[in-house]
Amino acid sequence: MNARQSPLLEVVDLVKTFPIAGAFGGRAGEMTAVDHVSFSIRRGGVYGLAGESGSGKSTIARMIMGLFQPTGGDVLLSGANITGTLGTRAHSRQVQMVFQNPGSSLNPRRTIGQSIAVPLEAHGHPRADRRRRISELLDMVQLPASFADRYPHELSGGQKQRVAIARALAVAPQLVVLDEPTSALDVSVQARVIELLTSLGRQLDLTYLFISHDLSLMRNFADEVGVLYRGRIVESGPTARVFEQPEHDYTRLLIASVPVISAEEEALRPTIPLIDGEIPTAEKLLALRESQRATEVPKRT
Amino acid sequence: MSDALLSVRDLSVEFTTYGRTQPVLHGVSLDVPARSHVALVGESGSGKTVTMKSIMGLLHMPPASISSGAILYDGRDLLTMPRRERLKLTGTDMSMVFQDPMSSLNPVFTIADQMSTILKYADRRLGRSRSRRERMQRVLEVLAQVRMREPERVARSYPIMLSGGMRQRVLIAMALLSEPRLLIADEPGTALDVTTQAQILKLLKDLVEERGLALLMITHNLGVVRETSDYVYVMHKGVVVEEAPTAELFAAPKVAYTRALIDAVPRLTGARPAERTEAAP
Numbered sequence: 001m002n003a004r005q006s007p008l009l010e011v012v013d014l015v016k017t018f019p020i021a022g023a024f025g026g027r028a029g030e031m032t033a034v035d036h037v038s039f040s041i042r043r044g045g046v047y048g049l050a051g052e053s054g055s056g057k058s059t060i061a062r063m064i065m066g067l068f069q070p071t072g073g074d075v076l077l078s079g080a081n082i083t084g085t086l087g088t089r090a091h092s093r094q095v096q097m098v099f100q101n102p103g104s105s106l107n108p109r110r111t112i113g114q115s116i117a118v119p120l121e122a123h124g125h126p127r128a129d130r131r132r133r134i135s136e137l138l139d140m141v142q143l144p145a146s147f148a149d150r151y152p153h154e155l156s157g158g159q160k161q162r163v164a165i166a167r168a169l170a171v172a173p174q175l176v177v178l179d180e181p182t183s184a185l186d187v188s189v190q191a192r193v194i195e196l197l198t199s200l201g202r203q204l205d206l207t208y209l210f211i212s213h214d215l216s217l218m219r220n221f222a223d224e225v226g227v228l229y230r231g232r233i234v235e236s237g238p239t240a241r242v243f244e245q246p247e248h249d250y251t252r253l254l255i256a257s258v259p260v261i262s263a264e265e266e267a268l269r270p271t272i273p274l275i276d277g278e279i280p281t282a283e284k285l286l287a288l289r290e291s292q293r294a295t296e297v298p299k300r301t
Numbered sequence: 302m303s304d305a306l307l308s309v310r311d312l313s314v315e316f317t318t319y320g321r322t323q324p325v326l327h328g329v330s331l332d333v334p335a336r337s338h339v340a341l342v343g344e345s346g347s348g349k350t351v352t353m354k355s356i357m358g359l360l361h362m363p364p365a366s367i368s369s370g371a372i373l374y375d376g377r378d379l380l381t382m383p384r385r386e387r388l389k390l391t392g393t394d395m396s397m398v399f400q401d402p403m404s405s406l407n408p409v410f411t412i413a414d415q416m417s418t419i420l421k422y423a424d425r426r427l428g429r430s431r432s433r434r435e436r437m438q439r440v441l442e443v444l445a446q447v448r449m450r451e452p453e454r455v456a457r458s459y460p461i462m463l464s465g466g467m468r469q470r471v472l473i474a475m476a477l478l479s480e481p482r483l484l485i486a487d488e489p490g491t492a493l494d495v496t497t498q499a500q501i502l503k504l505l506k507d508l509v510e511e512r513g514l515a516l517l518m519i520t521h522n523l524g525v526v527r528e529t530s531d532y533v534y535v536m537h538k539g540v541v542v543e544e545a546p547t548a549e550l551f552a553a554p555k556v557a558y559t560r561a562l563i564d565a566v567p568r569l570t571g572a573r574p575a576e577r578t579e580a581a582p
Contacts (some may be wrong), residue, residue, distance in 0.1 A: 008358045013363065019518075026340075030397025052494035052495065052496065053494055086499075137534075156324060186344040186345055186521065187344065187521070187523075187562065187565045187566055188344065188561060188562060188565040190565070190567075191564075191565040191567075194567075213494065214571065215495065216566070216568060216569045217567045218568040218569040219567065219568070219569055219570070219571045220568070220571055221567075226445045238569065238573070243569065243571070253496055254495060254496060256499070257495045257499035258495060258499075258524065258569055259499075259502070259522060259525050259527065259528050260524050260527070260568075260569050261364070261524055261526075261527050261551055261563065261566055261568075262568065262571070264568075264570050265568055265569040265570050268569055268570055269569070277448075277507075278448060278500060278502050278503065278504070279320065279496075279499050279500045281466075281496065281497075281500070282496055301533070
């Protein structure tokens with residue numbers, strides 16, 4: 001197997017449970033946010049995790065970043081088990097993250113240059129070279145070097161997100177986790193940020209884990225997707241296949257729910273049976289299918 | 302002159318802060334005929350929310366001031382009529398579905414409390430009155446209209462006990478309380494998951510259809526425009542840059558800005574508009 005095809009990141013049987021607080025500091029039980037999730041991302045690939053709120057997509061990202069310790073399962077980077085070193089400096093040299101809201105993920109009291117310098121400092125980048133490296137990074141995200149002396153409030157949302165991308169790239173990571181990187185942006189700005197991410201990925205041979213609830217965006221950006229529902233991946237595969245022939249009812253419901261702007265897209269949306277004249281919730285639809293399967297002769301639609 | 306139910310004529314609004322005056326709307330005109338479904342679409346800062354607030358009388362003046370124009374409702378100018386008259390219309394004959402169900406409901410009162418208060422004041426402004434019991438009846442009736450399966454239970458609930466989708470339904474119910482003819486919806490469902498949003502949009506469409514209401518949908522989402530409207534106004538930097546029947550706008554946008562906006566939307570098919578593939582490095 002050559003290096004191109006071998007996975008950069010492998011997630012095996014990842015589990016995260018959170019205690020549910022009971023009265024008087026006691027524990028009322030546990031909730032499973034991530035329930036035995038496995039997937040892998042090939043080197044240079046873009047893997048999309050699609051899911052709605054509460055599906056566990058951000059929890060998975062945080063475990064990969066070492067912000068949460070997994071309750072069970074393993075994380076492998078280039079074949080090496082790194083579950084024990086998640087969150088260490090060595091780990092953060094290889095894995096970086098771009099957060100959802102650039103307005104709150106940049107320190108308002110630091111200049112852009114100072115913000116980008118933080119990871120450089122932490123990883124012992126030579127002091128004398130920092131200024132040059134910061135200009136280089138700003139240039140990579142297509143911002144003028146003069147932005148280093150500005151404060152976040154002077155920048156637009158799209159520019160701030162470019163800074164956040166520059167900061168994530170400062171230590172030249174292999175894997176970048178993108179947690180809803182454009183959901184706070186206008187659609188025209190989003191298109192440009194996604195273009196930037198695509199070209200940077202190619203240029204720097206980056207691997208992306210892309211987390212989003214926006215299925216249309218996922219269709220365009222990810223080459224493989226996993227659909228999360230209640231902490232489980234209910235369906236995964238190459239993006240085109242999942243979108244064109246979704247197998248799981250939840251995936252079908254998700255795709256059918258996207259408001260679209262052309263007849264071609266409409267044709268792609270699966271039809272979902274209405275329950276009492278309404279579009280069913282995921283629970284209802286899955287429950288209906290379950291009961292149909294129990295009563296009818298098993299058949300695949 | 303048009304005989305539209307709502308007609309915004311040449312509206313200009315400016316904001317004065319720290320002695321500096323900034324024009325925000327430049328001569329905006331739009332029509333919402335009775336029983337029509339109209340969308341107003343624009344990115345952040347385009348002026349769509351200021352337009353909506355001017356219509357509903359929700360602008361804080363100062364800092365805002367309306368420098369010219371008229372807002373005709375049923376042929377009468379809302380901007381020049383006495384405040385008392387205007388209040389008989391806003392929140393009753395023309396009402397509003399707000400965006401964020403988390404922040405537009407009061408956490409310490411039950412749904413029934415909040416809804417009957419709205420009804421009480423609407424009645425008072427219109428010089429009507431009904432008993433507490435009749436109000437409660439109307440509340441339950443409207444909750445059933447937004448397809449709540451157990452209206453009594455929902456009425457007794459506090460907002461925190463309801464899911465995001467249920468709260469959005471409550472907000473729609475609130476807008477329907479005093480039988481409006483015009484519904485102005487400000488990005489309903491944006492705060493919700495995509496499957497819930499689809500349910501809410503379908504509900505809104507069905508309700509508007511069933512009751513013959515006029516709908517003005519204010520949104521930044523072109524998909525929502527396509528699914529809920531027949532006619533659309535595109536705003537950019539305080540100006541209506543293009544207006545057209547919705548199908549026509551998507552088939553053949555005339556203005557460069559509209560074209561760029563449509564092209565920027567990622568497609569579910571994965572197809573990219575021609576210009577963008579060329580532009581990509």
